[in-house]
Amino acid sequence: MLIIESLSKTFNPGSINEKLALDNITLSLQPGEFLSIIGGNGAGKSTLLNCISGVYPIDQGRIILDSKDISYRPEYQRSRYIGRVFQDPMLGTAFDMSIEENLAIAYARGKTRGLKPGIRKSEAKLFREHLARLELGLEDRMKQKVGLLSGGQRQALTLLMATIVEPRLLLLDEHTAALDPAIAQRVLQLTREIVSRYHLTTIMVTHNMKAALEYGNRTIMMHDGRIILDLQGAEREEMTVEKLVQLFGLKSGAELDNDRLLLI
Amino acid sequence: MSFLAFQGSVELGIIYAIMALGVFISFRTLNMPDLTVDGSFVLGAAVSATLCSGGHPLVGLALAFAAGCLAGSVTALLHTKLNIQPLLSGILVMLGLYSINLRVMDGRANIPLLNKATVFSLLQGTPLENSAALLIPTIILLSMLVLLFLFLKTQFGFVLRATGDNDQMVRALGVNTDRVILIGLALSNGLVALSGSLIAQYQSFADISMGIGMVIIGLASVIIGEVIFGTTPLLRRLVAVILGAMLYRLVIALALELGMAPTDLKLISALIVTLALSMPSIKAYLIFWKKKHSSPYNRKEAGPDADN
Numbered sequence: 001m002l003i004i005e006s007l008s009k010t011f012n013p014g015s016i017n018e019k020l021a022l023d024n025i026t027l028s029l030q031p032g033e034f035l036s037i038i039g040g041n042g043a044g045k046s047t048l049l050n051c052i053s054g055v056y057p058i059d060q061g062r063i064i065l066d067s068k069d070i071s072y073r074p075e076y077q078r079s080r081y082i083g084r085v086f087q088d089p090m091l092g093t094a095f096d097m098s099i100e101e102n103l104a105i106a107y108a109r110g111k112t113r114g115l116k117p118g119i120r121k122s123e124a125k126l127f128r129e130h131l132a133r134l135e136l137g138l139e140d141r142m143k144q145k146v147g148l149l150s151g152g153q154r155q156a157l158t159l160l161m162a163t164i165v166e167p168r169l170l171l172l173d174e175h176t177a178a179l180d181p182a183i184a185q186r187v188l189q190l191t192r193e194i195v196s197r198y199h200l201t202t203i204m205v206t207h208n209m210k211a212a213l214e215y216g217n218r219t220i221m222m223h224d225g226r227i228i229l230d231l232q233g234a235e236r237e238e239m240t241v242e243k244l245v246q247l248f249g250l251k252s253g254a255e256l257d258n259d260r261l262l263l264i
Numbered sequence: 265m266s267f268l269a270f271q272g273s274v275e276l277g278i279i280y281a282i283m284a285l286g287v288f289i290s291f292r293t294l295n296m297p298d299l300t301v302d303g304s305f306v307l308g309a310a311v312s313a314t315l316c317s318g319g320h321p322l323v324g325l326a327l328a329f330a331a332g333c334l335a336g337s338v339t340a341l342l343h344t345k346l347n348i349q350p351l352l353s354g355i356l357v358m359l360g361l362y363s364i365n366l367r368v369m370d371g372r373a374n375i376p377l378l379n380k381a382t383v384f385s386l387l388q389g390t391p392l393e394n395s396a397a398l399l400i401p402t403i404i405l406l407s408m409l410v411l412l413f414l415f416l417k418t419q420f421g422f423v424l425r426a427t428g429d430n431d432q433m434v435r436a437l438g439v440n441t442d443r444v445i446l447i448g449l450a451l452s453n454g455l456v457a458l459s460g461s462l463i464a465q466y467q468s469f470a471d472i473s474m475g476i477g478m479v480i481i482g483l484a485s486v487i488i489g490e491v492i493f494g495t496t497p498l499l500r501r502l503v504a505v506i507l508g509a510m511l512y513r514l515v516i517a518l519a520l521e522l523g524m525a526p527t528d529l530k531l532i533s534a535l536i537v538t539l540a541l542s543m544p545s546i547k548a549y550l551i552f553w554k555k556k557h558s559s560p561y562n563r564k565e566a567g568p569d570a571d572n
Binding site: 053074075076077079080084086090091092093094095096097101102104105106108109110113114115116117118145161162 | 415417418419420421422423425426428429430432433434435436437438439440441496
């Protein structure tokens with residue numbers, strides 16, 4: 001499905017701010033696998049997603065998706081197969097356009113966008129059904145501008161937009177980090193529902209250790225641009241947050257003193 | 265204002281409204297103030313004047329549109345492929361166009377079109393002869409309005425509007441935003457050049473300096489129109505831009521009527537746009553000032569140390 005071979009990325013090479021963000025990462029995902037990634041600030045989690053999606057050019061290595069080498073494809077071409085939800089709720093939608101217009105843009109993913117009508121009646125009906133499943137009441141606000149929605153509603157909408165045309169790979173970059181706990185929980189639930197409905201191959205970056213273990217079927221921990229722990233199967237079933245914290249100290253040789261990692 | 269002056273500014277307003285629609289595409293849908301406009305407006309006028317002198321005025325309009333598209337494409341390529349800032353890309357193309365426009369005009373700074381065939385003289389001898397100056401621009405403006413509205417409602421139009429809002433999202437949904445910007449700026453400058461070509465035929469001359477400050481006039485039209493006539497839904501917004509352009513012309517005509525020197529017009533345009541763009545900040549200052557001075561602790565009578 002997804003194969004990452006010896007991927008490396010350095011920011012600001014040759015300068016005083018040089019930072020090795022990804023250090024020879026090798027990782028492969030089976031179809032339908034739901035991987036969660038945890039790690040402190042600067043561990044390389046987001047950089048890894050951004051390298052997969054083509055936001056950053058890579059220095060070394062290879063990214064293979066569905067047996068195609070996409071390492072040097074531009075971002076917009078990879079986006080035909082990869083759905084994404086960002087941390088910042090502002091980044092996933094066009095604020096000055098209506099909910100249905102946003103969905104229509106997402107629904108044309110991978111197709112040629114020509115001079116056909118932006119939204120057809122049948123499409124509007126389909127969008128309505130999809131929105132109703134979010135249970136946020138958005139199906140009755142389809143003509144309203146996205147700028148009027150709350151952060152949580154926007155993230156739910158972005159999640160729908162990322163998956164309304166089934167992606168080969170779904171990338172979630174701390175997509176609930178900017179939300180308050182109640183709506184974050186709802187968005188995580190929705191994530192689980194949608195991922196299992198379509199059996200999506202998914203990578204979810206999170207700073208919440210509990211969510212990392214609770215959601216998905218495989219968890220990796222990153223530190224200083226490397227994968228220091230890869231949990232799956234029975235080992236992951238028995239894992240608790242406390243043990244994970246201990247393992248982190250053991251594997252990284254560093255204390256886990258990061259405020260951003262939620263331990264609960 | 266005399267009826268003749270009023271009629272004249274309405275006619276001009278209609279023609280400039282086509283330019284304002286072009287500026288709307290770059291400034292609002294792509295969120296990119298595009299200074300190419302000052303050059304592409306003259307390019308349109310130059311192409312159309314040249315074709316009125318030796319060719320057909322209608323072909324002049326069509327070729328002016330095409331030339332404008334080309335100019336806009338160059339700006340887009342400078343920005344997207346060579347990563348030059350949008351403002352600077354526009355300035356570079358505007359500067360380059362000055363020389364190109366002179367070449368199109370065969371080295372002359374001014375091409376008079378007296379006694380040459382224009383789209384307006386096409387109606388001579390028909391019953392519509394007297395209203396040609398109003399009729400022809402209106403037909404062109406309305407067809408551009410309808411076409412632009414329908415275009416912005418297509419799949420590609422959606423993407424064009426979203427690119428100005430959030431280009432990252434558009435790329436994440438599989439769209440090549442470089443291409444979107446290319447087509448957007450091309451269409452924008454096509455409309456601007458079409459407006460320039462109509463102006464040249466309307467006033468019977470093309471002049472190398474007729475584009476100075478044109479982008480500011482376009483921005484003023486967009487902003488004034490939106491503030492007065494509203495922004496939702498989309499059709500209303502487009503009509504607002506058109507009305508803004510006409511209102512701007514009327515204000516200028518009124519200012520001239522009141523005895524203002526024509527040479528001061530550019531300054532007035534600059535002031536109008538400055539005022540319009542700074543509205544939100546001025547509002548915020550006023551609210552802040554009001555709050556500050558409504559605090560009982562800041563009043564003079566509050567105490568001996570209340571001297572600030």
